[in-house]
Amino acid sequence: MKRLLCLFMLLALIPLGSMSEAPATLYLGSGGSEVVRLQNRLIELGFLKGTADGMYGPATLNCVIAAQTALKEQGHTLSVDGVFGPQTATLLYDDIVMRQYLDLRRGSSGQKVLTLQHRLYDLNYLEDRADGLFGSRTEDALTRLQETLVLGGATDVEANGVYDKATRDIMANDLSAYGIQAPEFFDDSRPMSLTSEYLYGRTAILLDAANDRVLFEKDADKHMFPASTTKIMTLLIAVEHGDLDRTITVPASARQVPKDSSLVPVYPGEQMTLRDLLYGLMVRSGNDAANAVAQIVSGSVDAFVDEMNQRAAGLGMTNTHYMNPHGYHHEGHYTTARDLATLSRHAMSNNFIVHIVACMEYTLPPTSLREKLVIRNNTELLQPFSPSYYEGAFGIKKGYTRAAGFCYAGAAARGDRLLIAVVMDCRDRYKAWADMARLFDFGFAQ
Numbered sequence: 305m306k307r308l309l310c311l312f313m314l315l316a317l318i319p320l321g322s323m324s325e326a327p328a329t330l331y332l333g334s335g336g337s338e339v340v341r342l343q344n345r346l347i348e349l350g351f352l353k354g355t356a357d358g359m360y361g362p363a364t365l366n367c368v369i370a371a372q373t374a375l376k377e378q379g380h381t382l383s384v385d386g387v388f389g390p391q392t393a394t395l396l397y398d399d400i401v402m403r404q405y406l407d408l409r410r411g412s413s414g415q416k417v418l419t420l421q422h423r424l425y426d427l428n429y430l431e432d433r434a435d436g437l438f439g440s441r442t443e444d445a446l447t448r449l450q451e452t453l454v455l456g457g458a459t460d461v462e463a464n465g466v467y468d469k470a471t472r473d474i475m476a477n478d479l480s481a482y483g484i485q486a487p488e489f490f491d492d493s494r495p496m497s498l499t500s501e502y503l504y505g506r507t508a509i510l511l512d513a514a515n516d517r518v519l520f521e522k523d524a525d526k527h528m529f530p531a532s533t534t535k536i537m538t539l540l541i542a543v544e545h546g547d548l549d550r551t552i553t554v555p556a557s558a559r560q561v562p563k564d565s566s567l568v569p570v571y572p573g574e575q576m577t578l579r580d581l582l583y584g585l586m587v588r589s590g591n592d593a594a595n596a597v598a599q600i601v602s603g604s605v606d607a608f609v610d611e612m613n614q615r616a617a618g619l620g621m622t623n624t625h626y627m628n629p630h631g632y633h634h635e636g637h638y639t640t641a642r643d644l645a646t647l648s649r650h651a652m653s654n655n656f657i658v659h660i661v662a663c664m665e666y667t668l669p670p671t672s673l674r675e676k677l678v679i680r681n682n683t684e685l686l687q688p689f690s691p692s693y694y695e696g697a698f699g700i701k702k703g704y705t706r707a708a709g710f711c712y713a714g715a716a717a718r719g720d721r722l723l724i725a726v727v728m729d730c731r732d733r734y735k736a737w738a739d740m741a742r743l744f745d746f747g748f749a750q
Contacts, residue, residue: 531703661699
């Protein structure tokens with residue numbers, strides 16, 4: 305009896321939280337950390353979209369019902385009532401039971417497929433843009449990656465084209481040990497070891513501006529969409545026409561741009577100098593300013609586009625064709641990294657262009673249609689307090705459309721050297737900044 309009493313006393317001293325507890329039953333109106341855990345699991349399984357907010361509302365209820373229905377169709381016995389009780393929890397948190405929702409294969413779709421495709425893209429196994437649809441190209445890319453992992457000694461992975469648990473687990477770790485060359489594995493302390501595989505951009509080039517010598521290139525002659533880097537040519541032609549301090553009246557064409565265009569904004573009928581309009585064109589990347597410049601310089605937007613193509617031919621940009629002065633997407637509007645570098649190098653020989661592309665802040669004086677407007681360059685590569693800052697970099701122009709990806713033409717000076725670098729079709733701006741830093745480091749190390 306004494307021994308039994310001692311046992312009860314010892315059990316009483318054990319904190320309740322240290323004993324395993326069954327999952328709490330959750331239902332409409334519940335809240336807290338257990339709801340967050342449930343919602344994250346539903347997101348992982350593809351039943352719930354968005355982010356976990358810790359509130360068991362109608363959306364979470366409907367997703368639990370959908371999951372219970374799916375489990376019942378698999379042959380499990382449980383109530384389809386939207387109540388997240390112990391039985392539902394046991395099944396929902398079991399990776400083996402939920403394998404068909406965790407594994408991705410041909411025919412899968414959604415956010416998880418997008419995430420996988422982005423990863424395959426960044427690892428240089430998938431060339432196509434992420435579309436959220438697991439088709440044959442995604443399957444082939446994943447299979448090739450799995451084959452590489454198997455050859456590198458991964459014992460649990462099969463080259464089956466299925467994004468299964470073994471593949472998910474290994475892809476969450478550093479893959480450089482398996483001989484995979486990708487941007488995330490580059491050693492920035494060894495700039496001269498840079499190769500094409502270590503750049504995020506699908507095409508790129510690096511020039512020594514003094515002698516036009518190509519120091520590095522990656523698919524530099526591939527046709528690409530230039531987005532707003534187009535405005536370098538628009539600026540060049542406007543500057544070459546001269547008389548930058550003359551007063552101009554903004555024409556109606558300034559408002560004849562697609563609805564989702566970037567704007568300064570400028571308004572038809574307001575007056576300003578051409579110089580101010582050009583700052584709006586480059587610092588704010590206004591498509592409205594581009595159309596206005598085109599009509600002011602050449603009489604019409606179409607005539608200006610003709611001049612853009614003539615000027616490109618004159619510069620030897622044989623793989624470039626313009627359809628508009630601002631770079632809004634058009635299938636017939638394209639260039640190459642090499643041509644864009646040629647244009648940039650020529651533009652940077654003009655002192656006014658150097659000043660305007662290096663400008664970080666400019667004040668447009670007030671007009672009869674608006675107050676004064678302060679415009680700023682938000683390029684992180686040029687911001688001293690940004691993690692992406694590169695000392696010595698300045699200008700020239702960035703651009704983005706969904707079709708083009710993120711593009712950048714930039715310059716960097718060190719001592720008496722000036723480098724011109726172009727990267728095109730990066731997945732986001734920060735990957736472009738990483739590419740630019742690697743290219744500049746490579747150039748200055750020579």
